[in-house]
Amino acid sequence: MGIKIHPTAHVSPGAELGDGVEVAEHAIIRDEVVLAENVYVGPSTIIEGPTSIGEGTKILFAASLGLPPQDLKYRGEKTELIIGKENVIREFVTIHRGTKGGGGKTIIGNNNLLMAYTHVAHDCKIGNNVILANLAQLGGHVLIEDMAILGGMVAVHQFVRIGKLAMIGASSLVLQDVLPFALVSGNPARVRDINRIGMRRKNYPCEKIDAVHKAIKLIAHSGLALPQAIQKIKREVANTDEVEHIIKFVENKSSRGIMRGKICQ
Secondary structure (H helix, E strand, O other): OOOEEOOOOEEOOOOEEOOOOEEOOOOEEOOOEEEOOOOEEOOOOEEOOOEEEOOOOEEOOOOEEEEOOOOOOOOOOOOEEEEOOOOEEOOOOEEEOOOHHHOOEEEEOOOOEEOOOOEEOOOOEEOOOOEEOOOOEEOOOOEEOOOOEEOOOOEEOOOOEEOOOOEEOOOOEEOOEEOOOEEEEEOOEEEEEEOHHHHHHOOOOHHHHHHHHHHHHHHHHOOOOHHHHHHHHHHHOOOOHHHHHHHHHHHOOOOOOEOOOOOOO
16 A cells, blocks of 8 residues: 655654555655554644554644643653544644653544644543544643533533543533433533433433433432432432442542532422
């Protein structure tokens, strides 16, 4: 298949390009960048290392990947950006390398869509099949689990966790951890409901959707302290895999606290 590099692009000798890689006009690939097979690097994109990008990932116009973190504690330590397979990274996206204090790695999984102008700061960890809509902005050390969806212009505070298949409405300010399967919105964001549409699209049966609704309602709307809400869930709600995931999410240590709020009846 071969490698295609436009004459106006610059690829450093210390970069590694797999078979089928295409580098478009005016793109810049620095040393210590590893591009797996069939990666496409769009016009005017810059990638600095150490950065690795998995097979089949498509990077469109003028993205900036692997640049140093915007952290005043950063002193030039060697840190990494790791991007998985089959991602789509759209125009003007920025993704920074990690910091020593955050473990040294920013990690993005597989099959994610990062729409135009999104920003992923240092030490973020993004799972698989995640969608970040236009202008979504992640502070440092944010964790996003699989299949979460962030609407346009969402701002996420550093150290926040966003659970599996959660959905965050457009223009929301996210200051606390978002429960798995929750639907949240607002400034600041609060829990509004569960992500019923998302669960149905993923073919979750009604009994599992109902169990998730009961669990999140107890956490978000009962007025109980978190330990009491969890005990009540364990006693009264069906012990599905999804409910167990919610319980573990809450019981894991949180830097920002768990988001609560009203949930539809």
